[in-house]
Amino acid sequence: MEQLRAARADEARALTALVLRSKAHWGYDARFLAACAPQLALGPHEVTARRVVVAEDGRGAVVGLASLEPEGEGEGERARLGLLFVEPAVIGRGVGRLLYRDVLRRAAARGVRRLLIDADPHAAGFYRAMGAVAASGAPEGLVRFEVAPVPLAGWARAWTGGGRAVHVGNVAEFNAQFADASLDREQSAAHHYASLAAFYSPEPAALVLPRRVPTGWPVLVGRQLGWGEVEVFDALAESGPGLSRAVRARPALAERLTGAGLPLVPWGLTEPFGRLAGRPWQPRELRYESKSASHDLFARILAGGGHPTIRLPEQWRPATRGAAARLLARRAAAGAGSVLKSEHGVGGSGVTVVTPERLRSAGGARALLRRLPRGPLLVEEYVAGPAAGEPGGGLRDLTYDGFVDGAGDVHEVGAAVMDVADGGYRGATVGPGVVPAESERPLLAFGAAVGRELAAAGYRGWFDVDFVTDGAGGLAPTETNLRLTGPAAAFMVAARLDALRGAEHFVRIVDRVELGARLPDGQLEELCGELARACSRLGAVFVPAVPTAAFEPAPWLGVLVAALSRQGLDAAEALVRAEALAVGRPFADGR
Structure with missing residues (x-):
């Protein structure tokens, strides 16, 4: 070196x-x-x-x-x-x-x-x-x-004290503590998304991962993001949610990770992670991860005034699924849409948008509910968004990201536009002006108010507040997430690229890019290298974010792309999607 x-x-x-x-x-x-x-x-x-x-x-x-x-x-x-x-x-x-x-x-x-x-x-x-x-x-x-040279963003320096950190990919471990029926028992998706541990801060010193990752993957990511040497400890919990316990079961590894004096950054707080990091565990810190508790929190903030363009959707908590079915039927009969939510679903799991048309095609409310996972359900008012062609018509799902530091101070990270379909998260875009000022100002103000309440409740760590826009240009908060997220990874990469390449980068994280064929490690690394070079010729940056699903029966890749313009960003994403699908062409053509 x-x-x-x-x-x-x-x-x-x-x-x-x-x-x-x-x-x-x-x-x-x-x-x-x-x-x-x-x-x-x-x-x-x-x-x-x-x-x-x-x-x-x-x-x-x-x-x-x-x-x-x-x-x-x-x-x-x-x-x-x-x-x-x-x-x-x-x-x-x-x-x-x-x-x-x-x-x-x-x-x-x-x-x-x-x-x-x-x-x-x-x-x-x-x-x-x-x-x-x-x-x-x-x-x-x-x-x-x-x-335009810029230093690393102030919030990014504050997040890990301006230095490198140990990133612990405990996604499945975080999810498992809520025992949510909408999440699959094996937590396979969570194990894939644990690869986002690479982006828990702008520059990791070590990655701790449940599943084995291709050896060339962190090398390519490190080259794109200007990292120094990064230690990778993978295949520690190939199934099940016990990543922190798996580390603690290896005393030499635990000492190596905790003894260097570097901050340990998890996907989210858990009791096993608290034991690993020597951090007192307080389950009450996570109470606003609950969708009903966060709704109550939003209501308290709005009751105090000061957020005139924020409106809170109504939410009902039926005691039984039968009661939920009757409520859905009454609302559909009145022509109203609803959103069904599980209490702790993540990434859109456990969220179902129910329009009157969908209810009829499903054979009624009881028939629809029978197809959903068991467990308690919340019913929420569906907030209709702006129509296509109207101001703000392209902006439906927005998010505020911030964090509460160890002293209880709230740091604003920014606002992002999310790609959401039928309640399911598919990606996000961050960058200058992606959220118009008329929406960004109230969004940031309300997000900061939520952060102050979280800090007062004892929470320390990353959080976001998700919003939908209504037809009048207002914002409706829908949930908080007390953990890192896909948009958080995009913000981290944007901060790093701004410092490496100059301001101001647009970054898009795309949850799933379909691959045209299943790819073993060698071919996957070759494809990622080709995509990085092709995007570079456009003046853009390609970063493979989730590599472990490339050999699934229906293979896919999570990616980050970055550019200095929205047009460049769109061109890079289109190139990546087309080339990823094209890897299956020789097989389809019989060659």
């Missing part, structure tokens, strides 16, 4: 020679290189003035350099990446990426808001892939790019 350090004045001649060797790599003749030499040469006094940093290989040999230079007189909000050259023998091995990211980090630390890059045409593809945006005004023979 290459290491970076400040260049020394006595290296100026050797560094100039490296620059010229790197320039010659592109096939320029001796005459052209001689003409360029005065502009590319480094004098001893310039090494410090131009803030040159070098990359050394494992033997101490210098294999690349980059400079961060003032633009104009003195320090300011503008700067220039003056030099970025890599020894020809190691081009393509990530040295340029390492140097480029270091320049952005240093620029952000100095308050630079606009970094200019005048690139050799042969390097244009590299800068585009790294997130730089084409700009006008380049000198003759060069290509100009700009980038």
